[in-house]
Amino acid sequence: MKLSVPALLAGFFSLALVDAVSASQCRCTYGESCWPSDSDFAQLHSLLSQPLVYPKPTASPCYPSSSPSGNCSEVQDNWANATWRSDLPGSMEEPNWETFTLSNGTIESCYLETNITGTCEQGNVPVVAVDARMASDIQAAVNFSVTHNLRMVVKNTGHDYIGRSAGKGALMVWTHNMKNISYDSAFVPEGAPSSETYNAFTFGAGVQWFEAYDAAEKEGRHIVGGLGVTVGTTGGWIQGGGHSSLSPTYGLGVDNAVQMTVVVSTGEHLTVNAHQHTDLFWALRGGGGGTYGILTSVTYRTYPVVPVVAASFSANSTNTSLLQGLFTSSFGMLPSLGDAGWGGYGILSNTTLSFFYMSPNVSWAQANETWEPFFSQAENLTQAGLSIVGATTMNFSSFYTLWDEAGLSPVQQGGGAMVLGNRLIPQQAIESNNTGLTKALLEVIPDVSWNSVAGGKVAEADPDSAGLNPAWRKALVSINWGATWDDGTDAQEITGLLNTVKEQEASIRALMPESGCYFNEASPFEADFQYTFFGDHYAKLKSIKDQYDPHGLFVVRQGVGSDEWNDDLTCRVK
Known part of the structure; x- marks a missing residue:
């Protein structure tokens, strides 16, 4: 693994502040005095391959209604198009996860029907995002979040029925543009004997299954994947088990993954498989997305094409x-x-x-x-x-x-x-x-x-x-x-x-x-x-999480370890 000098310095800086950060029982979120300054974000920007992104709720171009700030017609025409939504950093497939309900019952939201509230509020949409294109972008985001004690969420397409890819006042790692696809008819997992080979595809964190199917078709191979066009190959699908209409014949996604690469909260970029970091490889295959680290790629075995x-x-x-x-x-x-x-x-x-x-x-x-x-x-x-x-x-x-x-x-x-x-x-x-x-x-x-x-x-x-x-x-x-x-x-x-x-x-x-x-x-x-x-499996999964996520950075709704946090996932309760 090779890191740039800035990324190494950022990682060292984050580790130096571990004691100070761990003393806080609550994550820092947007609007609080602890929120990083413009100069802090400028330092983060200097480590990234792309400019920072500032996600907005899907309907935001339609506000104010008297003089829309963006192309409201495009929003109206595509409101129900989940594929279109998946390309927007602030859009969720189900817009209820873009809203946030305050303790007094008030709903912070941004509705397509602008006359419902008259104003567009950020709600549960993260305020800033790292447009990750490579592992070093994710490492920089992780180190920055640990250093500043931020809440972090991870999103590819927003195909998420439980709201884990959104978070009020959080920093988002947006993996949607990590579209690398490679094919190897004799893939050898890292650390495996040379005799252990697989006819396999490796997909970056932003690849969706329709893109994977197109790639497999060109190579004359079949691969087990999801049905929905907004389902990703490398996020919640595989970390949730990865079911398919062809699973009764070929098994679940977790049964077909032969290697993964993942950035953990220490900033390390690990390659995990049946030969190294086997415990983390075990946990990532079904133990829940957004919980142990951020996957940067998954390698899957393929099969011959049959009727x-x-x-x-x-x-x-x-x-x-x-x-x-x-x-x-x-x-x-x-x-x-x-x-x-x-x-x-x-x-x-x-x-x-x-x-x-x-x-x-x-x-x-x-x-x-x-x-x-x-x-x-x-x-x-x-x-x-x-x-x-x-x-x-x-x-x-x-x-x-x-x-x-x-x-x-x-x-x-x-x-x-x-x-x-x-x-x-x-x-x-x-x-x-x-x-x-x-x-x-x-x-x-x-x-x-x-x-x-x-x-x-x-x-x-x-x-x-x-x-x-x-x-x-x-x-x-x-x-x-x-x-x-x-x-x-x-x-x-x-x-x-x-x-x-x-x-x-x-x-x-x-x-x-x-x-x-x-x-x-x-x-x-x-x-x-x-x-x-x-x-x-819960106790074992929790032990593995504690080992690879010592900072408790990766917390999602009803994920492993989330019972140690409040309902908003911002403060520890035990």
């Missing part, structure tokens, strides 16, 4: 019981689907049931044999009021072809306030009493979406092979529900909606108390998050 078969179903009805019956039937198929490598996504509402599954593990004939009984069941319900929109299987030459031709890479939607709830459903629960389980679920959450991204290869992995919640290895499916609200909704009404999500969480948890959550899509108010999110 993929897909199954699609959609039906409407005003008879809710018909749809719920089909939902129960589809869940009853999950154990055998997982074993055959089928993974996918679905949604059930009062009037619609739809899903899309895929598998590279079966022939088209086998796919038809698998799905024909379900399609026939649905067809037999048409006389009772079921309207089938589509029920078909399709054959594709590769996952990339499916991604491109089947419309799996559309403009992703954002711009709506939302909080999710989540639960992992164990295979045993479905096999022992699927009808009773789904009936109980739908009594609590009649509108539910699901990700069938476990079982198969995911279940075969050793539960202790990565820091990931062991509940993933017993699960078949991850279910989601949630609450949404309009801009301008007052704090009391929002609290009521969030309380409903909490009550639903408690009811679902009671059905499967030994299971857990996929914390990247869970509620930020989950009870006993230490067990629910991390299972019996």
Whole structure:
């Protein structure tokens, strides 16, 4: 590892102030007298490859309404375009994470409808950001934050359902422009014997999965990744486990990562894998993003391109019981689907049931044999009021072809306030009493979406092979529900909606108390998050965090060690 002289001096300076900084129990945030001076930030700027960035809420160009400060038409046209949002340092996919609620119930915000408040406030959007293009930029930001005792947050695209990439009065490390991609058909991890090789891609911290898929296609390889176009390869996805519709065949992201590089709070830039810093490599694979350091790259193994078969179903009805019956039937198929490598996504509402599954593990004939009984069941319900929109299987030459031709890479939607709830459903629960389980679920959450991204290869992995919640290895499916609200909704009404999500969480948890959550899509108010999110790995994860983050710099909502901080993550409480 090579550091510039300024970066080395900054690191030495930060270490010299450790005792003074650790004496403070609260982080310094913007507006306080401790906030770094202009000259301090000028010194930071001198160490960076790019000028500092000053993030603004997404709607800020529309203020003041009488004479907008920027291109308000662009904001209006793209408000719901999550891809557009991902390119803005101050924009979150869900704008509720751009707002901040004060203790008196006042909401600091910047709404697209400017007449709601008349003013644009910074809210939960960090005030200054380092536009990281290389590891030394991140090292400088980390050293600066430790020296000045700042709160730090890390953001790539803002695809974050729990608000971990935003923070009121914080310094942001914005990794979105770290777009390096390299391919090595005989990659040897650092410290490994020369005989240990992988056909692998290495992605920088800002690479998104659609960019990764394009790169893999050019090399004639397949890689396991996320579906959403605003999901990054190297941030919360992999550090949360990294689920994929192809996980039942190839495993989760954590099962396919062979090496990572990371900047930790001491300013060191470490290369971690199965041969060096093995404990940190273990923790970073599923132990939670923004918790141990800032990933600068991840190297993933790849696979040969093979055909993929897909199954699609959609039906409407005003008879809710018909749809719920089909939902129960589809869940009853999950154990055998997982074993055959089928993974996918679905949604059930009062009037619609739809899903899309895929598998590279079966022939088209086998796919038809698998799905024909379900399609026939649905067809037999048409006389009772079921309207089938589509029920078909399709054959594709590769996952990339499916991604491109089947419309799996559309403009992703954002711009709506939302909080999710989540639960992992164990295979045993479905096999022992699927009808009773789904009936109980739908009594609590009649509108539910699901990700069938476990079982198969995911279940075969050793539960202790990565820091990931062991509940993933017993699960078949991850279910989601949630609450949404309009801009301008007052704090009391929002609290009521969030309380409903909490009550639903408690009811679902009671059905499967030994299971857990996929914390990247869970509620930020989950009870006993230490067990629910991390299972019996929590104590080990906390020990590793304490070792590699001695300054306690990396703290995120309901992340490992966050219980030692107040709700705003600005002051230690124990």
